[in-house]
Structures are given as C-alpha cells and as structure tokens.
Amino acid sequence: MAELTCQDFVELVTEYLEGALDEDTVRRFEEHLALCPGCETYLSQMKETASRLGEIPVESLSAETQATLLSAFRDVRR
Amino acid sequence: MVTPSTDDAIVAGVRSGDEAVFAQLLDDWSRSMLLLARTFVSTEASAEEVVQDTWLAVIRGIDRFEGRSSLRTWVYRILVNTAKKRGVRESRTVPWSSLADDDHGPTVDPALFRDADDHYAGGWRSFPLAWPSCEGAVLAGEVRARIRAAIDALPDRQRVVITLRDVLGHTSREVCEMLEISGANQRVLLHRARAAVRGQLAPYLELDPTTGAGRVS
Numbered sequence: 389m390a391e392l393t394c395q396d397f398v399e400l401v402t403e404y405l406e407g408a409l410d411e412d413t414v415r416r417f418e419e420h421l422a423l424c425p426g427c428e429t430y431l432s433q434m435k436e437t438a439s440r441l442g443e444i445p446v447e448s449l450s451a452e453t454q455a456t457l458l459s460a461f462r463d464v465r466r
Numbered sequence: 467m468v469t470p471s472t473d474d475a476i477v478a479g480v481r482s483g484d485e486a487v488f489a490q491l492l493d494d495w496s497r498s499m500l501l502l503a504r505t506f507v508s509t510e511a512s513a514e515e516v517v518q519d520t521w522l523a524v525i526r527g528i529d530r531f532e533g534r535s536s537l538r539t540w541v542y543r544i545l546v547n548t549a550k551k552r553g554v555r556e557s558r559t560v561p562w563s564s565l566a567d568d569d570h571g572p573t574v575d576p577a578l579f580r581d582a583d584d585h586y587a588g589g590w591r592s593f594p595l596a597w598p599s600c601e602g603a604v605l606a607g608e609v610r611a612r613i614r615a616a617i618d619a620l621p622d623r624q625r626v627v628i629t630l631r632d633v634l635g636h637t638s639r640e641v642c643e644m645l646e647i648s649g650a651n652q653r654v655l656l657h658r659a660r661a662a663v664r665g666q667l668a669p670y671l672e673l674d675p676t677t678g679a680g681r682v683s
Contacts, residue, residue, distance in 0.1 A: 393588025395579045399572065402657035406638060408649070426593030430574075433597060437613075437664040441632035443606075444613055446497045453514055457492060457521050458485065464525050465483035 392420045397427045401434045473537040480528050492521065495538070498634050499545055502644060505626050506546070506553035516552055520545040542644050568621045569654055573661035595672035609667065616666035620659050627652060628659035 392400070397420050403409050404417050421427055449457075479487030496517055503513040503520075523544050531540055580589050617625055617633075630636045630644065642652050 393579070394590045395572070395574070395576070395588040398574045398661070399657070402653055402660060406653055406656075408653055424590075426590040429594045429596055433594065433664055433668070434660055436597065437660055437667060438632045440609060440613060440667075441617075441628065441660075441663065442635060444610055444617070444633050446629065446633055447500065448493065449496045449500065449514060449517060453518050454492060454496075457518060457525075458489060460522055461485060461488050461525050462483070465480065465488075465528075 392416050394420075394424060394427055394430075397421075397424070398430055401431055404431075405435065405438075473533065476537060477528065477531060477533070480525075488525075495541065496521075498630055498636065498644070499542070501626055501629055501634075502542070503545060503549045505622050506549035506558065508556045508558045512552060512556065513549075516545065516549045519548050523548070536643075538640070539643055546646075565651055565654060566621070566623070569624075569658060573658055574665070594668065597667075597671040609671070612667055612670055613663060616663040617659075619666075620662055624655045624659035624662070627655040628663070631656055632660070 397417065400409060400413065400417055404414065409417060421431065448454075476487060476491060480491070499517045499520065500510075500513050503516040504510065507513050507516060520541065524541055527544075531537065535543075578591055580586050580591055582588075617628065620628065626645070627641060630641045631638070636644070638649060638652060641647075642649055645652070647655075
C-alpha cells in the first residue's frame with residue numbers, strides 16, 4: 389500500500405489515539421511518524437489539546453436547583 | 467469524574483433515602499446531563515429545567531429501575547425523552563443519527579500542504595511550529611479562555627462530544643451510549659472538534675523561530 393502523506397496522517401490522529409486503526413494502518417502511521425518531525429509535532433499538539441481541554445471548568449446545576457432536588461429527595465425517599 | 471461505586475450500591479442508596487449518595491450522583495452526572503439537554507432545547511435555563519425534571523423522575527421512579535441497562539443509561543434515557551418533548555415545543559433538535567455537512571472534509575487547511583503536482587504532494591509546506599510549555603499561570607488562564615471560545619464556536623454535535631470526552635472525561639463507550647451514536651461517528655466528531663480547537667490554539671501558542679516570541683499576542 390502507498391505511504392501516508394502528511395495530509396493523510398493528520399486525519400488519522402484521533403483514530404490512532406483511540407486505537408481504532410487496523411494493524412496495517414497503524415504500521416504505516418508509525419512509520420510516517422518516525423520520519424516526519426512535522427507530523428510528530430502535530431500529533432503531540434493534538435494530545436496536548438485534548439489534555440488541556442480537561443482543565444476547563446464546566447458549569448453544573450445552580451445552587452438553587454440543587455437545593456430543590458435535595459429537598460425533593462428528602463420528601464419522597466424518606 | 468464518575469463515582470467508582472457500583473450501580474447496585476447507588477440504587478440501594480437512593481432507594482433507602484441516603485442523601486449523601488444522591489448528592490454525589492447529582493454532582494457527578496449533572497454537568498454532562500446539562501450539556502446533553504442543551505442540544506435539544508434553546509436556552510441554558512430550559513436545559514436546567516430538563517435536568518431538574520429528570521432528577522425528579524429518577525427520585526420518584528427509582529423503584530421501577532430493574533437493572534436491565536446501566537443506571538446511567540436509564541437516567542439518560544429519561545433525560546433525552548424529557549428534553550426531546552421540550553425541544554419539539556421549542557423547535558430545536560440536533561440530529562444525532564447521521565453525520566452532517568460540517569462533519570466532512572479536511573480538518574487541516576489544505577493550503578498548508580504541497581499540491582498534487584509537487585514531488586512531495588500532501589506533505590507539509592512548512593512544519594507546524596512547536597508550542598512552548600506554558601507553565602506560567604497567566605498564560606495558562608489565557609489558553610483556557612481561548613479553548614473555551616473555540617469550543618463555543620463548534621457545531622453542536624462536535625461541541626457536545628468533545629465536552630463529554632475531553633472536558634468531562636467520559637469514555638468513548640459512555641459517550642456512544644449517552645448519545646446513541648456509533649463509535650465511528652463519535653470519533654469523526656471528536657477528531658473534527660479537537661482539530662478545530664488545536665487550530666485555534668496554534669496561532670496563539672506557536673513560537674516565532676526568529677524572535678522566540680509568540681506571533682500573536
């Protein structure tokens with residue numbers, strides 16, 4: 389099979405990280421990675437992006453709604 | 467993110483009125499429930515009401531949970547049904563069953579790669595520039611603001627998937643179950659979302675090789 393281009397490589401990054409590529413494609417992906425500093429940088433930046441996303445705080449229910457629900461829980465399940 | 471307790475222990479706790487168990491469950495699940503609800507209804511306030519109604523249904527209906535699916539699947543199904551009913555009234559639905567127009571095509575600007583007639587067709591014209599390790603607290607705060615803006619700009623489904631996976635830390639299996647989508651579609655949405663967020667961060671974080679300073683301040 390033909391070698392991967394950089395343009396092919398960047399579209400396979402997530403499937404690679406998720407372990408969803410077949411064996412042959414993994415081999416071609418890793419061969420390309422070993423030879424291409426640009427794609428090595430791209431892969432590490434995609435990993436860094438994913439890990440930095442984990443630092444973003446996400447809003448939960450308002451304190452008022454939480455209090456309403458806890459009080460409903462006490463009323464019903466008591 | 468998710469309490470290590472088993473479904474059995476949680477269900478028993480909720481049934482017997484153990485408030486600590488219920489409070490923990492609320493804290494663990496409400497963020498992703500709000501996010502999911504928001505894809506069916508048109509405002510944050512509506513989403514909050516959908517989640518509240520779902521929890522009320524769980525409190526009242528937990529005795530009917532038979533353990534044929536996981537507790538999470540059962541609760542999220544109540545959520546989706548509640549949200550859909552409301553979404554119909556608000557004329558807002560996000561189709562989850564198939565991919566949309568903005569889920570196709572290259573995720574990296576084709577102009578960054580060499581043309582088809584080039585000897586190295588499809589290769590980088592110039593390599594992506596390295597990102598500094600931004601340890602500084604101020605920079606980290608700015609990076610977070612950029613990431614948040616990038617997430618907010620994503621199409622609905624990509625935003626939900628990347629938030630569930632990368633921001634809230636759910637597994638791929640959990641996300642597929644919550645959204646009732648295939649693993650392959652989930653990966654497409656996640657990939658596009660991550661590539662878009664990376665693309666927003668890149669011009670901000672790249673080092674200028676001549677000065678060592680960021681190109682965009």
